[in-house]
């Protein structure tokens with residue numbers, strides 16, 4: 001396929017087709033620029049934060065867990081483990097959002113058993129990572145936290 005066939009000028013697009021900006025049409029090219037790639041990735045994070053309540057909750061809980069681990073002077077490895085598990089939850093929440101969008105794009109408003117499987121499994125991945133993160137944080141944070149509270153009594 002030649003270049004001119006690939007990059008249809010916006011003026012020639014059918015008005016009922018979704019409009020793709022010329023910058024987006026060239027995204028395969030601009031993505032080679034590291035800064036622009038970062039900009040698109042940040043747009044994804046920003047979209048998830050604005051639209052996904054669960055993502056906001058995970059950001060708050062993760063920040064709280066890392067903050068507490070610093071305040072309680074946990075060992076470096078322990079802080080790293082809490083940060084890794086919290087980061088994994090956020091990353092999977094982003095993948096979940098991407099899968100939800102792709103499924104909605106594919107099946108639109110129709111019910112499909114495969115769409116249900118895709119969305120349920122993506123949500124399950126987030127749930128499992130969140131449960132593990134809570135378990136890890138509780139194991140590492142609770143003993144020093146209880147010790148600190150008891151010392152105040």
Ligand SMILES: Nc1ncnc2c1ncn2[C@@H]1O[C@H](COP(=O)(O)OP(=O)(O)OP(=O)(O)O)[C@@H](O)[C@H]1O
Pocket residue numbers: 052054096100107108109110111112113115116119120123
């Ligand atoms: N097109 C569909 N076909 C079949 N089942 C669907 C479809 N869309 C959604 N579902 C079912 O509804 C559930 C919720 O889907 P929805 O798109 O509302 O996700 P959500 O509630 O926004 O999820 P999350 O809280 O993880 O963001 C899915 O897990 C799935 O079981």
